[in-house]
Amino acid sequence: MGPFVNITRRTKIVVLTGAGISAESGVPTFRDKGGIWEKYDLMSVATPQAFEGDPQLVWRFYNERRKQGKSVQPNPAHYALARFERLLPEVDFALITQNVDHLHREAGSKNVYHMHGELSKTRCTRCERVEERLDELPDLPRCSCGGLLRPHIVWFGEIPFGTDKLYQMVEECDLFLVVGTSGLVHPAAGFVIHGKRHGAVTVGVNLTPPENRLYLDYFYEGKAGEILPKLVNHWVSCLDS
Ligand SMILES: [Zn+2]
Structure with missing residues (x-):
């Protein structure tokens, strides 16, 4: 799987999740056949x-x-992100999602920004x-x-919620993790580039290399439900030692 990037207690982490993480729970994506x-x-x-x-x-x-x-139920990827936030309360951690489902919250994530809104609201x-x-x-x-x-x-032609704040968060983070996005939908796709330009280490997890692969320092190809638990275990162990 390749090496994982290390963190410290001072690392500011921002995670961006897209349709791919929900798809592993059975939520149909735009491109799914029969969806x-x-x-x-x-x-x-x-x-x-x-x-x-x-x-x-x-x-x-x-x-x-x-x-x-x-x-639909959260999958191991959702739980891994929630576990990270719960186990390491001292680490600055924010989760931005393009998804409109409730799976992050249901898994226990607290600091979640639904940039495209929520189905339940x-x-x-x-x-x-x-x-x-x-x-x-x-x-x-x-x-x-x-x-x-x-x-x-947020419909087509409308502006995602809280974009200014999200850009600022991405700008200030040390580690930007992007999970399950094709790297095509803006402004989310631009976050990776923005983070990289402002000095963040960028990490991607997706079934296939995303469009913005060039801007990722680390890329793990495969299911988020298999990779994220390992990644989070690694990060938790970084701070234990
Ligand atoms: Zn009213």
């Missing part, structure tokens, strides 16, 4: 224009994903209130203020 994305045209369900034109269709799609999301189109809604929702759910609710998800 829900095949039944729907992306542009007709995941854009502000789509919601404007047919909110019912958009909600039907998201309600299906919400339902499907309830049946709604946002009012009138009063902007964001709410966690774990119950089953109708096809046109409404806020207590009467406004139409929308999924608290």
